[in-house]
Amino acid sequence: MNASILTIGDEIxxxxxxxxxxxxxxxxxxxxxxxxxxxxxxxxxxGRIVAAVERLLASSEVVVLTGxxxxxxxxxxxxxxxxxFGCRLVHNGTVAAHVERMLAERGIAYNELNRSQAxxxxxxxxxxxxxxxxxxxxxxxDGRVLVSLPGVPYEMEHLMHDEVMPRLRARFxxxxxxxxxxxxxxxxxxxxxxxxxxxxxxxxxxxxxAYLPNPGAVRLRLSAYEVDGRKVAEEIDRRFEELRRLIxxxxxxxxxxxxxxxxxxxxxxxxxxxxxxxxxxxxxxxARFTAMPGASAYFRCGVVAYSNEAKRDVxxxxxxxxxxxxxxxxxxxxxxxxxARRIARADYGVATTGIAGPAGGSGAKPVGTVWIAxxxxxxxxxxxxxxxxxxxxxxxxxxxxALGLLRDEITAAG
Amino acid sequence: MNASILTIGDEIxxxxxxxxxxxxxxxxxxxxxxxxxxxxxxxxxxGRIVAAVERLLASSEVVVLTGxxxxxxxxxxxxxxxxxFGCRLVHNGTVAAHVERMLAERGIAYNELNRSQAxxxxxxxxxxxxxxxxxxxxxxxDGRVLVSLPGVPYEMEHLMHDEVMPRLRARFxxxxxxxxxxxxxxxxxxxxxxxxxxxxxxxxxxxxxAYLPNPGAVRLRLSAYEVDGRKVAEEIDRRFEELRRLIxxxxxxxxxxxxxxxxxxxxxxxxxxxxxxxxxxxxxxxARFTAMPGASAYFRCGVVAYSNEAKRDVxxxxxxxxxxxxxxxxxxxxxxxxxARRIARADYGVATTGIAGPAGGSGAKPVGTVWIAxxxxxxxxxxxxxxxxxxxxxxxxxxxxALGLLRDEITAAG
Numbered sequence: 166m167n168a169s170i171l172t173i174g175d176e177i178x179x180x181x182x183x184x185x186x187x188x189x190x191x192x193x194x195x196x197x198x199x200x201x202x203x204x205x206x207x208x209x210x211x212g213r214i215v216a217a218v219e220r221l222l223a224s225s226e227v228v229v230l231t232g233x234x235x236x237x238x239x240x241x242x243x244x245x246x247x248x249x250f251g252c253r254l255v256h257n258g259t260v261a262a263h264v265e266r267m268l269a270e271r272g273i274a275y276n277e278l279n280r281s282q283a284x285x286x287x288x289x290x291x292x293x294x295x296x297x298x299x300x301x302x303x304x305x306x307d308g309r310v311l312v313s314l315p316g317v318p319y320e321m322e323h324l325m326h327d328e329v330m331p332r333l334r335a336r337f338x339x340x341x342x343x344x345x346x347x348x349x350x351x352x353x354x355x356x357x358x359x360x361x362x363x364x365x366x367x368x369x370x371x372x373x374x375a376y377l378p379n380p381g382a383v384r385l386r387l388s389a390y391e392v393d394g395r396k397v398a399e400e401i402d403r404r405f406e407e408l409r410r411l412i413x414x415x416x417x418x419x420x421x422x423x424x425x426x427x428x429x430x431x432x433x434x435x436x437x438x439x440x441x442x443x444x445x446x447x448x449x450x451x452a453r454f455t456a457m458p459g460a461s462a463y464f465r466c467g468v469v470a471y472s473n474e475a476k477r478d479v480x481x482x483x484x485x486x487x488x489x490x491x492x493x494x495x496x497x498x499x500x501x502x503x504x505a506r507r508i509a510r511a512d513y514g515v516a517t518t519g520i521a522g523p524a525g526g527s528g529a530k531p532v533g534t535v536w537i538a539x540x541x542x543x544x545x546x547x548x549x550x551x552x553x554x555x556x557x558x559x560x561x562x563x564x565x566x567a568l569g570l571l572r573d574e575i576t577a578a579g
Numbered sequence: 580m581n582a583s584i585l586t587i588g589d590e591i592x593x594x595x596x597x598x599x600x601x602x603x604x605x606x607x608x609x610x611x612x613x614x615x616x617x618x619x620x621x622x623x624x625x626g627r628i629v630a631a632v633e634r635l636l637a638s639s640e641v642v643v644l645t646g647x648x649x650x651x652x653x654x655x656x657x658x659x660x661x662x663x664f665g666c667r668l669v670h671n672g673t674v675a676a677h678v679e680r681m682l683a684e685r686g687i688a689y690n691e692l693n694r695s696q697a698x699x700x701x702x703x704x705x706x707x708x709x710x711x712x713x714x715x716x717x718x719x720x721d722g723r724v725l726v727s728l729p730g731v732p733y734e735m736e737h738l739m740h741d742e743v744m745p746r747l748r749a750r751f752x753x754x755x756x757x758x759x760x761x762x763x764x765x766x767x768x769x770x771x772x773x774x775x776x777x778x779x780x781x782x783x784x785x786x787x788x789a790y791l792p793n794p795g796a797v798r799l800r801l802s803a804y805e806v807d808g809r810k811v812a813e814e815i816d817r818r819f820e821e822l823r824r825l826i827x828x829x830x831x832x833x834x835x836x837x838x839x840x841x842x843x844x845x846x847x848x849x850x851x852x853x854x855x856x857x858x859x860x861x862x863x864x865x866a867r868f869t870a871m872p873g874a875s876a877y878f879r880c881g882v883v884a885y886s887n888e889a890k891r892d893v894x895x896x897x898x899x900x901x902x903x904x905x906x907x908x909x910x911x912x913x914x915x916x917x918x919a920r921r922i923a924r925a926d927y928g929v930a931t932t933g934i935a936g937p938a939g940g941s942g943a944k945p946v947g948t949v950w951i952a953x954x955x956x957x958x959x960x961x962x963x964x965x966x967x968x969x970x971x972x973x974x975x976x977x978x979x980x981a982l983g984l985l986r987d988e989i990t991a992a993g
Binding site for chain 1: 589590591592593594595596597598599601602603604605606609615616617618619620621622623627649650651652653654682684685687688690691692693709710731732733736737756758760767768769770772773779787788789790791792800802855857860861862863864865866868869870872873874875878879880881882883884885886888889892893922923924935936937938939969970971974
């Protein structure tokens with residue numbers, strides 16, 4: 166079964182916000198075996214909403230849309246959909262009582278605009294929004310479904326999970342979608358593709374292969390849509406096992422989790438601890454760990470040592486080494502990792518020092534030159550990586566390489 | 580002039596990645612006065628690519644698309660566009676030499692798949708991709724333009740900036756788009772809308788008002804498309820000045836740049852320096868500063884002091900205070916900010932300490948409780964904020980409050 170996602174709001178089209186609602190909705194639908202054919206974003210404009218809904222309903226059994234349900238004049242989705250589906254707006258007592266109660270809790274008076282939120286099209290099924298004042302709406306026409314949800318991400322998320330997905334599962338006979346992703350490292354995309362061509366060419370037509378190149382790694386995803394899930398999952402496992410035997414030295418693992426999630430799991434299980442010393446990555450590595458619930462069990466301390474003085478005074482890098490080798494050097498990276506480990510009394514210390522650019526490069530050390538080091542209970546290792554030319558790219562790649570080296574060292578020590 | 584954005588890739592439709600390319604492209608186009616009418620995402624499917632390009636070219640003078648330009652079989656955009664525009668794929672010596680050089684730098688052999696990247700449609704203008712191996716392409720038909728860019732964000736970004744925007748400015752007579760956003764706090768969206776209704780109703784039709792509700796604030800954006808920029812900007816200033824007099828107690832400021840960009844500018848101009856001491860925000864504040872080119876001029880050192888030991892040993896928070904008040908307290912926040920400022924010998928220190936959750940909350944200090952402090956040349960200030968219940972939300976809001984307090988203190992000291 167096919168679905169489309171429509172997100173409404175001028176703020177999306179001018180680039181004022183990043184549309185994450187459609188990502189979340191896509192995951193819900195894909196996870197239930199519904200094939201998302203298209204995502205589309207348009208502005209708060211009556212004519213464009215009507216045209217997009219009609220176009221998407223012609224090609225998909227289900228359309229999920231978000232946005233434009235607020236109480237103010239610029240929010241026109243509800244009125245537009247009511248007209249499109251030939252409904253009248255009628256007062257809904259349940260919604261009215263809920264809105265009044267929510268506002269009262271925040272000390273807000275119930276006014277004419279809030280009253281308008283309790284008006285719903287008489288031909289739709291109202292989806293109760295426990296976390297906000299704008300209800301969701303479920304319309305049907307000629308066996309097709311249009312669902313309209315508020316644009317506030319957590320309200321949308323709760324409605325998808327609690328109201329929309331159970332109804333879709335009950336309403337349609339859904340098949341299954343299977344995705345599995347293998348991570349490889351050490352072969353560039355083109356070399357990998359050349360190497361595995363015979364394997365790729367022998368794939369059955371219902372298995373779709375995608376190459377997802379990343380800094381330092383190429384991921385391979387096999388996908389099958391609307392199939393018997395268990396049987397196809399076994400087939401994908403067999404195919405990936407064959408592939409693994411073809412490229413034994415480049416196989417890293419399967420993507421079930423991000424590399425920081427893997428490290429998070431390893432350190433948590435072993436009761437070991439971590440400290441970071443970042444120069445060019447500027448706190449990015451620390452922020453990736455601390456974004457995960459439970460990080461405080463192992464994450465002791467991070468230092469963003471941007472200046473030479475901070476490297477010396479906070480991390481204990483010695484001044485003659487800084488003078489002799491420069492801040493971007495193997496020796497300084499090693500001392501930073503060991504310094505972080507020492508001051509935090511942690512089991513592992515990971516360090517980055519490099520030139521993020523755009524300024525600061527030289528002939529010998531161009532922008533993108535990064536030294537990475539990991540200090541562990543038994544040894545300290547360091548490596549040099551060239552991480553590109555764009556500042557954001559250098560930060561991302563350096564963080565990815567550092568996390569890779571850290572994972573390898575933790576695994577080797579275990 | 581109208582434009583549409585098309586992003587291609589199954590990974591977008593299954594929710595494996597968040598499409599940020601279309602956000603960046605939207606900002607480039609909007610900033611040049613080009614009106615983005617639609618964003619659309621589809622899978623790597625020949626028929627769907629053809630249908631989407633034809634549909635969007637019928638409604639927009641310019642279509643910018645990304646994705647599907649890699650060297651592997653799942654990347655079919657180039658061949659599809661060549662057929663669509665009636666072109667043959669021909670060998671391009673400049674692209675070939677560039678790809679060969681890029682690969683040689685990384686020690687990668689130049690193979691048949693890389694050679695295919697040097698094939699370009701003979702009817703298009705090749706856009707040189709200095710940062711990657713897949714060139715951009717500029718097609719024209721009946722006075723309309725289709726631009727195809729690689730999906731790797733950095734490569735796309737450089738091509739938009741260096742190649743696409745200068746050509747669009749030269750090729751079309753562009754008018755201007757003006758957006759200005761006012762930040763209000765203290766009135767719920769519906770109450771604000773009721774209060775300012777007479778002002779809203781008196782707006783001229785070419786000024787479009789949008790309400791953007793946020794945690795703790797409602798932003799009001801006035802937008803005008805394809806106008807005389809300077810004249811309309813003055814008109815918007817007058818209208819917002821009227822509005823400000825209507826709601827003097829709820830007016831917070833204007834959103835011109837992100838708050839870290841404002842602080843970056845202030846510190847750079849004044850030659851002052853900054854250090855951070857983060858607990859619950861876990862490096863997010865440091866990472867926001869260090870992501871900006873030129874941050875090394877003022878950013879000295881950041882400490883992510885997650886454990887009590889790190890707060891004590893690295894930042895010098897005194898042990899009896901930690902014991903007596905707990906890590907999430909005004910006293911500890913103040914000492915963290917002062918400690919960061921002292922160890923980094925910086926002009927300003929900013930600190931956060933709070934409970935990001937989901938665990939660690941208590942009746943007196945629930946999840947979301949965050950103390951924020953700023954230490955400056957003349958004084959240290961602290962404030963308590965409740966930052967929500969979701970871990971990511973707490974980190975984001977705490978960072979936003981901390982940056983706000985830092986900006987206020989820098990401004991007050993100046």
